[in-house]
Amino acid sequence: MSHSPQGSSPQITDDEERRRRLTWTLTLTGSVFVAELVGAAVTGSLALLVDAGHMLTDLSVLTASLVTAILVRRKPNSMRTWGWARLEVITAAGGALALLFVGLYALVEAGLRLFGGADDGIRDVGLLLFFGILGLCANVGSMLILSSRRSDNMNMRAAFLEVINDALGSVAVVVSAVVMMTTGWVGFDAVAGGVIALMMIPRAFLLLRNAMRVLLEETPDGLDLTAVREHMERVPHVVAVHDLHASTVSTGMPVLMAHVEVDDGLTMEQASGILEQLQECLRRHFPVSVSHTTFQLEPVGYRSRHPERVHS
Structure with missing residues (x-):
């Protein structure tokens, strides 16, 4: 930005x-x-x-x-x-x-x-x-x-x-x-x-x-990752969210990253729209606790086809 x-x-x-x-x-x-x-x-x-x-x-x-x-x-x-x-x-x-x-x-x-x-x-x-x-x-x-x-x-x-x-x-x-x-x-x-x-x-x-x-990269104060996951999974075409992590680099620099499983067969335009909706969702519901986000979009079944690439 x-x-x-x-x-x-x-x-x-x-x-x-x-x-x-x-x-x-x-x-x-x-x-x-x-x-x-x-x-x-x-x-x-x-x-x-x-x-x-x-x-x-x-x-x-x-x-x-x-x-x-x-x-x-x-x-x-x-x-x-x-x-x-x-x-x-x-x-x-x-x-x-x-x-x-x-x-x-x-x-x-x-x-x-x-x-x-x-x-x-x-x-x-x-x-x-x-x-x-x-x-x-x-x-x-x-x-x-x-x-x-x-x-x-x-x-x-x-x-x-x-x-x-x-x-x-x-x-x-x-x-x-x-x-x-x-x-x-x-x-x-x-x-x-x-x-x-x-x-x-x-x-x-x-x-x-x-x-x-x-x-130790603990979750920032006041941020409920369960609530974050629930909000993200309500975005259209999002099937599940896993490997969800949140931490703080320094004062005023909270970061959040996640793997987002989405419907198979989406176009690049639809994928781009999902990313925008995810970021808008977090900005609206968690404005203080989340300022920098990184999302990896994955089609349904990606984890089972590539287990070596998935973190616990």
């Missing part, structure tokens, strides 16, 4: 806007990561160290997201027929795994500090509060930068989720500093570190699950 120049311009503008926002967020996050790393070394805070580790994860995800946003604009070729579209899913999966690792490490370290006597104490609570507020301000700024584009694709959604997690982590650091300043209990820093980790892990699992669903 050809696209007019007028139709392609907004897409180019959206891609450029996403890259700009990712670049701004990456710069802001990188600056605060360095500051928090220094702050963790100076104050001895586990909460701040975990938050800095989380920001390091953010840096890797944001960097990969930016690279992905650049690569996905490259046109498909004979080697990569879908271009680099699938890269956004791989990026999201990698970021989720890194986030999960950081969260589990933080839980272990928090347990050691609370119950294993590994807590050396906080050296400067006031400085800890300063770095917590600095990180929170940076995260709020990053959220504002990414918020309007967070629903564009899985890549942008992963970046936005990372920033939200960081913001919650910074809130925990601030609360930890305030509690220690008012109560004098330095063990609360380890509690805050564990809380940050507990906020990381469920979101990491969610992001990893969504990415794996795409990589």
Whole structure:
């Protein structure tokens, strides 16, 4: 299907806007990561160290997201027929795994500090509060930068989720500093570190699950293949539908393919009409879940005459 120049311009503008926002967020996050790393070394805070580790994860995800946003604009070729579209899913999966690792490490370290006597104490609570507020301000700024584009694709959604997690982590650091300043209990820093980790892990699992669903080519959410088959088999001259598959290449790219058994002896004009009716049927009843279709028309009895060509 050809696209007019007028139709392609907004897409180019959206891609450029996403890259700009990712670049701004990456710069802001990188600056605060360095500051928090220094702050963790100076104050001895586990909460701040975990938050800095989380920001390091953010840096890797944001960097990969930016690279992905650049690569996905490259046109498909004979080697990569879908271009680099699938890269956004791989990026999201990698970021989720890194986030999960950081969260589990933080839980272990928090347990050691609370119950294993590994807590050396906080050296400067006031400085800890300063770095917590600095990180929170940076995260709020990053959220504002990414918020309007967070629903564009899985890549942008992963970046936005990372920033939200960081913001919650910074809130925990601030609360930890305030509690220690008012109560004098330095063990609360380890509690805050564990809380940050507990906020990381469920979101990491969610992001990893969504990415794996795409990589495993599961049926897109909300698409009932039984209903799809029933609608297709109502098209005139369609006898049966088999080898029906649906999956997602990347965000906004659901695909569907099927072998369609039709009446024997049809002309090319009639076959062309069946293809048009099948596509119109899916566009009308499943407009969101199906955007790219591939149909193979087969005359009645084709499977029994050519069993070696038929997939289960």
